[in-house]
Amino acid sequence: MCRHLAYLGPATSLAALIFEGANSLERQSWAPTMMRQGGTVNVDGFGVGWFPAAPDEARADVGSEADAPLLYRRTGPIWNDHGFAEMSTVVGTRAALAAVRSATVGMPISEEACAPFRHGRWLFSHNGLLPGWPDSATRLIETLPTAALATSGATDSALLWAWLRARLDAGDPPASAVRDLVGAAAQIPGSRLNLLLTDGSTVVASTWTHSLFVQSAPGRLMVSSEPLDTAEGWTEVPDASLLVATRDEIDITPIHPAPSRGR
Ligand code: GLN
Structure with a gap:
């Protein structure tokens, strides 16, 4: 199963x-510690979408309408992309979404199938x-509008994203x-829906x-499939929850969408 942050x-x-971090996203690509229900490594691609900011820039306006996220996606394991590892040291950001992928059986291995998916200001995994x-x-x-059907893509994730x-x-x-x-997709028994x-x-x-x-x-939020390091302060989000957060506020509420919840 994929890992994301x-x-x-x-x-x-x-x-x-x-x-x-001792358990960085890169490490989770080859040694994840909390993979549930199948999957052992995340080697089928990776991606990062980020809102650019110079690392030493004291700007408060990132997240304004002027900024659109940039996207870098590749097939294959993240540890194999040495150029990305070097480049990433000089790419600054105040907001990003990154993922490493373990393709579900039957799904294509392609850049388009790797999260994050981007649309305007939105990034999705x-x-x-x-x-x-x-x-x-x-x-x-x-239930998809016709226009969205055309872009629902070749994976389950792309379909969820189109919706x-x-x-x-x-x-x-x-x-x-x-x-x-989550309510709609959970009608499919056994769905796994960490969005x-x-x-x-x-x-x-x-x-x-x-x-x-x-x-x-204060002023900083990290959401991640697994704690990225051994530092204090990682809180597990309970299963069947919706998290809505900004840099300064976190709200976690239960989701009760489905009459039957197959696993
Ligand atoms: N089903 C999605 C895919 O094939 C996500 C896989 C995952 O979470 N491991 O890309």
């Missing part, structure tokens, strides 16, 4: 977010699967859009089977 806070480097996709997802697909994107484009608040998506969404100012995440942790300090 989202960061909001003071300007830092992509390297600090992805490669630093899905850790989990829809069992029996695409046949099991007929009802979910039927969510349509709701965001319609102006729905991100938290209720994510909650509703992660950010626009650089807010992070919305769901837990539905897989692990998720949060670490916060």
Whole structure:
């Protein structure tokens, strides 16, 4: 199963977010400690989307309308991309979403299939699967607007993203859009739905089977599938929860979407 993280806070480097820490996202690609329900390593690609900021820049406006996230995605293991490791030391950001991928059986290995998925200011990742996709997802697909169908893509995650994107484009608040998506997708028994969404100012995440942790300090938020280091202050988000957070506030509420919850 994939691992992902989202960061909001003071300007830092992509390297600090992805490669630093005893249990960094890079380490989780080859030695994850909390993989539940299948998967052993995350070697089928990786990606990072980030809102750029010079590392030493004391700007307060990142997250404003002027900023759009940049995207870097590759197939193959993150540890193999030495150029990215070097480049990431000089790329600054105040808001980012990164993921390492373990492709679900039957899903393509391609850059397009790697999170994060980007749309305007939005970055999205899905850790989990829809069992029996695409046949099991007929009802979910039927609720998609026609325009979104064309971009629902070749993976279960791309389908979830097309659904969510349509709701965001319609102006729905991100938290209720994510909650509703978990509710709709959880109708497929055995769905695993750890979703992660950010626009650089807010992070919305769901837990539905897989692990998720949060670490916060004044003006700084990290949400991650696993604690990135042994420091104090990592709190596990309970299963079946919706997390809505900014740099300064975290709200975690239960999700009760589905009459039956197959595992
Ligand atoms: N099902 C998604 C994919 O194939 C996510 C996989 C995962 O969480 N391991 O990319």
